[in-house]
Amino acid sequence: MRIIVCAKQVPDTSEVKIDPVKKTIIREGVPSILNPDDANALEEALKIKDQYPDTKVSVVTMGPPQAKDMLIECIAMGADEGVLLSDRAVGGSDTWSTSNALAATIRKMGHYDLIFAGRQAIDGDTAQVGPQIAEKLGLPQVTYVMEFAIDPNMEDITVKRQLEDGYEEIKIKAPCMLTAIKELNTPRYMTVDGIVHACSPEADIKVWNAKDVAVDLNTVGLDASPTNVYRSFTPAPKPPGIKLEADGEKEQAKLLLLKLKEKHAI
């Protein structure tokens, strides 16, 4: 079985700040990480490989040359192969352009039985790229996967899809696209043995450009993108709440009513 995992290198948003003048994300000095939901996607693929050792797990990403580091991390966790699509022609792509480029890359990667992606990336938060890739590859898809099981026939899959107030249980056949949420599993650590291998020349990491994947250049990059970011800003912080303190519930309710009346809420 071959599983493809779509992953993205993202700035660690726990440390991200927006430039108040230029309104863009300040990337200098911000560490880059494997997008958290994508780590869950990779973990699920690696769990299948743990159970069925002849499974091959390939990670695909698009980004600048330094995104190779993220592929090293994925291989150090246990992936077999990493593919990076890196080309100025695909720079500035929105989700539509990105999914065109990644769908072309996946076609070029050859046979697969299953594709995992993270639900969404913590920088853009769109949750669109996984589903769009599925559309472009003509695959059935389930998003927000919180539980996964595959039959030993490697075809019949049962997943739980998270909803706001519960979950759906869905049966689906491979090949398909599944997008993972953090409830799906706990990603494993890299191992030292894995790091040594991933950093060695033996590690299977391919860096391709737009020509290599034969993507139509009119469908990728900034100019081809039907959407673009108009402005980024930090929302003004909400003023702190107030705590109503009084003896007993009746007194507290009275205070609350008074406050609500003051604000003409009731």
Next chain:
Amino acid sequence: MNFQLTKEQEFVRKMVREFAETEVEPIAADIDKEHRFPSENVAKMGKLGLMGVPFPKEWGGAGSDHIAYAITVEELSRVCGTTGVICSAHTSLCGWPIWHYGSDEQKKKYLPDLCKGVTLGAFGLTEPDAGSDAGATQTKAVDMGDHWLLNGTKVFITNGGYADIFVVFAMTDKSAGTRGISAFIIEKDFEGFSIGKTEDKMGICGSSTTELIFKDCVVPKENLLGNPGQGFKIALSTLDGGRIGIASQALGIAQGAFDVTVDYMKSRKQFGKPLSRMQALQFDMAEMKTRIEAARLLIYKAADMKDRHLPYGQDSAMAKYFAAETAMYVTTKAVQLHGGYGYMRDYPLERMMRDAKITEIYEGTTEVQKIVIAASIFK
């Protein structure tokens, strides 16, 4: 000359830090308070390759190098000195002499399990009247023809109560002095071998420090490590490498105390401003940071020389001496900068200060390091 870590070493730091912050830090205060050996984390460390970082893959090791090993001990010790020394004593003092001096049969038998953390290693040199003065060793090994018979007692053995494999030193020819010492690989189940008293210590309280008792202990012939009479050389060269581990433990403790203090100084306000804005205290931090960085460079240099098979005994002694003093200096200052909170067990500083002290003592006191350093100056 290049002060950049390799990509491999950087990833090892990233991975060990994640592991340490997620698995080790949350229980560090508890294992200290309860004097509990963290077996659950040692097992996880084995699976992740942290118990055999510098050994080749062919013997079950991770196939990395001694800088990555130093980084491993440093990052573990940054949150828990106990966990750092478990890894250090196991790797440097048991795995390394077997790898370096062992026969292929011995390596095949012991190293893969040690490297994967299936078994835990320890080192038995110190006795009630002999530590760095190894020539005064009282434990005796007698050649009985088809086996060795060991009698004696070792003390202060790190990992003692939980180890499966011990590299132990005994006199095989008292008349030959230090040239009459031999090294043996002891399994915990050998007849006549037992664990004695468990020590109650000032710091690294989660680590197991015990006596080893040999009472007509039967040791198979094939468990002699190296040649008869080679024990003293094995012990000294093992300790040369062990000092890189202990120096890294000291560095990690210092870095941990420093990092906690940076956060504290940013948030703690006195006299209308955070401590981080007070120049007198900034100067303390500048001094601490400089010493930490100097210790780090001494350690990585010694580790790099070891990887290059260059003589590094003086370098590792300087690294251990300086890093241990840095750990004491930084943790003492860090407690001071935390004021009353630093003295309380709710904060990790007092534990770090207690843990730091041992780094000036074991695997050769600071005074012994100076003897080693001076010996290379005037040889």
